[in-house]
Amino acid sequence: MNRLLKPTEGPLKSAFISYKWYALLLCCLVLLISLSWSRLISPSVRSAESDIPLRIQTPFDSQMSEPLKPSVYMSMFPDASTVPAAPANDPISTTATATATSAPVASEAVQQQQPQHIPVLNYHSITIDPGNRAVITPAKFEEQMLYLSKNGYHTLTLQQFIDYMDGTTTSLPKKPVLLTFDDGYADNYEHALPLLKQLNFHATLFVSPGTTEDGYFLNWDQIKEMHEAGWDIQPHGMTHPHLPKLSAKSQAFEISEAKRQIDEQLKINTTVFCYPFGEKNETTLKLLQEHGFRYAFTIDQGLASRDQNRLLLKRLFVNGEESIEPWIARLEQGSVKVKS
Numbered sequence: 001m002n003r004l005l006k007p008t009e010g011p012l013k014s015a016f017i018s019y020k021w022y023a024l025l026l027c028c029l030v031l032l033i034s035l036s037w038s039r040l041i042s043p044s045v046r047s048a049e050s051d052i053p054l055r056i057q058t059p060f061d062s063q064m065s066e067p068l069k070p071s072v073y074m075s076m077f078p079d080a081s082t083v084p085a086a087p088a089n090d091p092i093s094t095t096a097t098a099t100a101t102s103a104p105v106a107s108e109a110v111q112q113q114q115p116q117h118i119p120v121l122n123y124h125s126i127t128i129d130p131g132n133r134a135v136i137t138p139a140k141f142e143e144q145m146l147y148l149s150k151n152g153y154h155t156l157t158l159q160q161f162i163d164y165m166d167g168t169t170t171s172l173p174k175k176p177v178l179l180t181f182d183d184g185y186a187d188n189y190e191h192a193l194p195l196l197k198q199l200n201f202h203a204t205l206f207v208s209p210g211t212t213e214d215g216y217f218l219n220w221d222q223i224k225e226m227h228e229a230g231w232d233i234q235p236h237g238m239t240h241p242h243l244p245k246l247s248a249k250s251q252a253f254e255i256s257e258a259k260r261q262i263d264e265q266l267k268i269n270t271t272v273f274c275y276p277f278g279e280k281n282e283t284t285l286k287l288l289q290e291h292g293f294r295y296a297f298t299i300d301q302g303l304a305s306r307d308q309n310r311l312l313l314k315r316l317f318v319n320g321e322e323s324i325e326p327w328i329a330r331l332e333q334g335s336v337k338v339k340s
């Protein structure tokens with residue numbers, strides 16, 4: 001009995017050795033299959049996953065993002081030699097609260113445990129202009145707004161955004177998103193104002209006061225109506241210039257005069273800037289701080305977060321030529337990506 005139970009001798013011994021070889025062979029096969037899978041299959045999966053953030057980070061031609069009529073921004077205020085005195089300085093490090101339109105804060109505010117990355121959508125013109133990716137059709141724009149509404153997104157007021165970035169509040173509505181519109185196209189009044197009002201959405205508009213008499217852009221009556229409807233209005237340069245190409249004196253005029261006119265027209269204190277064409281240099285940043293600006297938006301692609309320089313906040317460009325799927329993919333980054 002004892003011999004039969006010990007497979008170390010006789011026929012049982014050889015059978016056991018064969019069994020070991022089979023087991024070894026099986027292990028090798030399993031290993032080979034695993035390696036093949038990781039080398040042949042996984043790369044395609046990984047590239048599909050990384051495709052979205054890669055596309056977000058891809059720089060795009062700033063000129064194409066701005067469908068401004070060249071005749072408008074090239075001829076306005078050619079002589080900026082009379083620079084108004086700068087208002088009292090308000091360094092970026094101060095904790096003064098920026099003035100923005102106060103609108104009802106969503107009651108669904110929830111406490112966030114970790115700093116959030118907030119999608120700041122960057123729209124321009126809303127009309128039909130095939131081939132211009134900075135322009136979105138009214139139908140596509142409505143499709144995107146309805147997607148936000150149906151999927152539980154909450155559009156932030158600029159004040160809510162600032163309070164969160166300042167750290168004066170740690171609560172945000174669920175699935176926050178900030179809607180921004182650059183340049184102040186007249187079609188925003190026609191296609192965005194009624195729809196956003198209907199959906200009870202908030203939005204921020206960056207305008208260049210030097211364009212308000214053009215007819216192609218919003219006039220002051222329209223801007224005031226949008227402001228009264230809850231839109232936050234902030235400056236985008238006086239004449240939508242290429243700021244880095246200007247002297248410090250001319251840059252100061254573009255920044256301060258745009259602020260002065262909006263503040264005067266709307267009886268507010270603007271403190272958030274948006275760089276025309278996304279262009280800025282060290283002088284621009286210094287001047288913004290000197291003139292009381294506390295935040296500024298770029299066209300650098302990505303989600304906005306507290307760990308960014310306050311004057312270099314990122315946004316998500318809305319490509320009007322794309323279908324809604326890639327737009328959703330960019331947007332959804334905000335609901336899953338948190339600072340670790």
Ligand SMILES: [Zn+2]
Pocket residue numbers: 066182183236240275276277
């Ligand atoms: Zn612009």
